[in-house]
Amino acid sequence: MNTEQQRKSNNQLAKQWEASELTLAAYAAQRHIPLGGTFELTPRCNLRCKMCYIRLDRSQMDLIGREKTAEEWIALAKEAAKAGTLNLLLTGGEPLIRDDFAEIYTALSHMGFIITLYTNATLMTPTLLNLFMKYPPTATCVTLYGASSKMYEDICGNPDAFKTTINGLEMLAQAPTQLEVRSTLIKDNLHELDDLRAIANKYTKRFAINPMVSKAVRGAECDVEKCRLTPTQIFEITEANAKYYKNLNGNSENTLEHNFFTDEHTKYDGFDLPPQIITCLAAKSMYWITWDGKMLPCASFSSPFTLPFQEGFKPAWERLPSLFEDISLPQECQICEYADGRCSNCPAMLQMESGSFTEISPYICEIAQERAKRYRDKI
Amino acid sequence: MKVKKGFLLREIGDSHIVVPIGERVIEFKGLMTLNDTGYFIWQCLANDISYEQLLSSILEEYAIDQTTAKAGLDEFLNSARDSGVLEE
Numbered sequence: 001m002n003t004e005q006q007r008k009s010n011n012q013l014a015k016q017w018e019a020s021e022l023t024l025a026a027y028a029a030q031r032h033i034p035l036g037g038t039f040e041l042t043p044r045c046n047l048r049c050k051m052c053y054i055r056l057d058r059s060q061m062d063l064i065g066r067e068k069t070a071e072e073w074i075a076l077a078k079e080a081a082k083a084g085t086l087n088l089l090l091t092g093g094e095p096l097i098r099d100d101f102a103e104i105y106t107a108l109s110h111m112g113f114i115i116t117l118y119t120n121a122t123l124m125t126p127t128l129l130n131l132f133m134k135y136p137p138t139a140t141c142v143t144l145y146g147a148s149s150k151m152y153e154d155i156c157g158n159p160d161a162f163k164t165t166i167n168g169l170e171m172l173a174q175a176p177t178q179l180e181v182r183s184t185l186i187k188d189n190l191h192e193l194d195d196l197r198a199i200a201n202k203y204t205k206r207f208a209i210n211p212m213v214s215k216a217v218r219g220a221e222c223d224v225e226k227c228r229l230t231p232t233q234i235f236e237i238t239e240a241n242a243k244y245y246k247n248l249n250g251n252s253e254n255t256l257e258h259n260f261f262t263d264e265h266t267k268y269d270g271f272d273l274p275p276q277i278i279t280c281l282a283a284k285s286m287y288w289i290t291w292d293g294k295m296l297p298c299a300s301f302s303s304p305f306t307l308p309f310q311e312g313f314k315p316a317w318e319r320l321p322s323l324f325e326d327i328s329l330p331q332e333c334q335i336c337e338y339a340d341g342r343c344s345n346c347p348a349m350l351q352m353e354s355g356s357f358t359e360i361s362p363y364i365c366e367i368a369q370e371r372a373k374r375y376r377d378k379i
Numbered sequence: 380m381k382v383k384k385g386f387l388l389r390e391i392g393d394s395h396i397v398v399p400i401g402e403r404v405i406e407f408k409g410l411m412t413l414n415d416t417g418y419f420i421w422q423c424l425a426n427d428i429s430y431e432q433l434l435s436s437i438l439e440e441y442a443i444d445q446t447t448a449k450a451g452l453d454e455f456l457n458s459a460r461d462s463g464v465l466e467e
Contacts, residue, residue, distance in 0.1 A: 024391070024394075024412075027391075027392065027394065028391065028392065031392045033391060033392050035391065081389070084390075084391045084392060086389065086391055086396065086398070086410070109400065109401055109404070110400050110401050111387075111400070112387035112389045112398045112400055113398075114398065114410065134401075134402060135401050135402065135404065136404050136405055137404075138404060176404075176405045
């Protein structure tokens with residue numbers, strides 16, 4: 001495809017996207033504007049969830065690098081805003097574990113970002129509630145891991161965390177923020193789905209599940225084999241939950257549910273924009289900045305990365321796609337019969353699962369096979 | 380009339396987008412995308428200005444007749460009032 005044809009094709013795609021709710025994302029991707037970003041403020045967390053792909057102890061963290069200071073995050077946020085970032089996700093680890101969270105948050109909430117906060121809610125205090133009452137995040141997503149103290153002990157290593165999560169939810173429900181509860185489903189809590197949903201629905205209609213457990217990245221440790229659902233379970237639970245919401249709330253809530261299941265790909269013709277190996281908006285209009293200052297296309301990658309705190313936000317963003325230009329999927333993936341949308345063909349998932357871009361992952365293949373079996377006539 | 384404090388005009392590429400900041404997030408969720416005329420009017424509303432002054436500024440800036448300018452201005456102001464961003 002020559003440049004003119006490519007531009008024409010991109011324009012047609014942009015028109016299609018602009019007819020949907022992704023208008024701004026389409027606009028941003030075409031212009032390589034870093035519209036959506038994540039600041040992973042810390043890898044530390046007061047919980048020790050057995051399926052967590054990102055958590056580090058302080059001692060592990062110190063071996064890898066150092067958390068950026070409040071001053072550094074605030075300065076970087078100013079650069080990000082100038083470069084065009086509008087949607088900003090604050091996450092961790094557990095972001096509220098930082099002593100200087102309020103300082104960072106207060107500064108960021110005055111820069112013109114649409115802020116989403118991810119938290120386990122256990123560290124909510126009246127002081128933080130006052131902050132969120134005054135300067136609410138546009139959206140707050142609370143993770144709920146179990147419907148009892150026993151389940152929190154089994155999954156998060158802390159039975160008291162069930163109570164503190166509920167206390168946190170009680171507080172956050174008072175703040176003028178769009179509250180959502182999300183549950184990662186693993187072998188342990190799969191049978192609690194109805195109870196988890198019932199707890200969530202006391203505070204919000206928005207409840208989403210994540211049935212996918214990823215292997216740990218960037219120095220974290222997690223024994224996924226002991227936790228993760230089988231591909232059959234993943235599809236069954238997703239379909240059952242989607243059906244529940246479709247009956248309860250109609251298609252909009254159903255869509256919300258699906259939005260979080262990031263592996264739910266159907267055949268997708270992305271923009272012909274660099275880096276072509278990445279078929280979603282990562283590195284095109286979205287980025288992720290790790291606690292120690294690496295800019296990645298998304299949370300699932302470990303490398304390659306740029307260094308926005310050192311080279312400046314904009315140069316780091318502009319350089320990011322070029323790092324993926326010479327990377328291609330394994331030969332097996334390129335000729336695979338499921339490469340037509342039944343597999344996400346996601347390089348980040350591949351790197352997470354196999355540790356490289358060159359080795360296939362049996363787990364990803366099994367999911368693609370399961371999808372092919374279920375949606376044989378739908379793609 | 381003028382724009383209330385607590386709204387920030389962001390430039391995203393060539394687009395102009397109004398977002399709430401701080402306390403304003405409580406009453407205004409989401410964002411407003413401004414077209415060229417909307418951007419012009421928004422800038423005029425940075426300081427207290429009357430309807431007549433606004434209309435005459437638009438007529439000076441754009442080669443359009445008064446009826447068209449008035450219709451466009453009314454549409455913008457109604458939308459801005461609905462969104463609660465105006466102080467009158």
